[in-house]
Amino acid sequence: MKELLKSSLPFRIGEGYDLHRLSMGRRLILGGVEIEYECGLYGHSDADCLTHAIMNAVIGALGLGDIGLHFPDTDPIYEGISSIELAGKTYRMMDDAGYMIGNIDCTVQAQAPKLAKYKSAMEEKLASVYRCGADQINIKATTGEHIGIIGRGEAIAARAVCLLIKKPDNLNQKGATLV
Ligand SMILES: [Zn+2]
Numbered sequence: 001m002k003e004l005l006k007s008s009l010p011f012r013i014g015e016g017y018d019l020h021r022l023s024m025g026r027r028l029i030l031g032g033v034e035i036e037y038e039c040g041l042y043g044h045s046d047a048d049c050l051t052h053a054i055m056n057a058v059i060g061a062l063g064l065g066d067i068g069l070h071f072p073d074t075d076p077i078y079e080g081i082s083s084i085e086l087a088g089k090t091y092r093m094m095d096d097a098g099y100m101i102g103n104i105d106c107t108v109q110a111q112a113p114k115l116a117k118y119k120s121a122m123e124e125k126l127a128s129v130y131r132c133g134a135d136q137i138n139i140k141a142t143t144g145e146h147i148g149i150i151g152r153g154e155a156i157a158a159r160a161v162c163l164l165i166k167k168p169d170n171l172n173q174k175g176a177t178l179v
Contacts, residue, residue, distance in 0.1 A: 012099065012164045014061025018052040019157035030108060030115065030156070031122030031139065032084035032129070037113045041156060044073035048083035050108050050139070053158040054126065055090045057104065061164045062097050087129045094164060101132040102163035107140045110156040115141040
């Protein structure tokens, strides 16, 4: 019954946060895009903290727990996997639940490198995964003001919010009314 009630909501909001530490000898991947830098994020997968934050926002909006529940980092199947591939699985969770992206807004917090020139590519990559327009995804970047683990260049963090909209054809199919 709880699932049924959830699925009748016209809008659902979710938030997500993720942080990974920087490590030498790793590629830096953010939003599915490789960024030129001297080191990359350390983690079980490709450690793409922006994509992970967005996945957590989408899973959260669906009321289905979090990324660790669906893609545990103890599972060898996810070792070194592209986070964009995992994000595709969260797209399918959203689609199966009858929702589509309204918009996603996110912030990457990194002391370095500068991300401005990669933003469009990241927005387009994420839009292709979530099958929405690049104008429905907005990526902002900020630094760590040279303090704390981010400011010292030891880690990169990202947070995201997303709004999901019930797909109109589902509303028609189920004859649901807006709550
Ligand atoms: Zn992560």
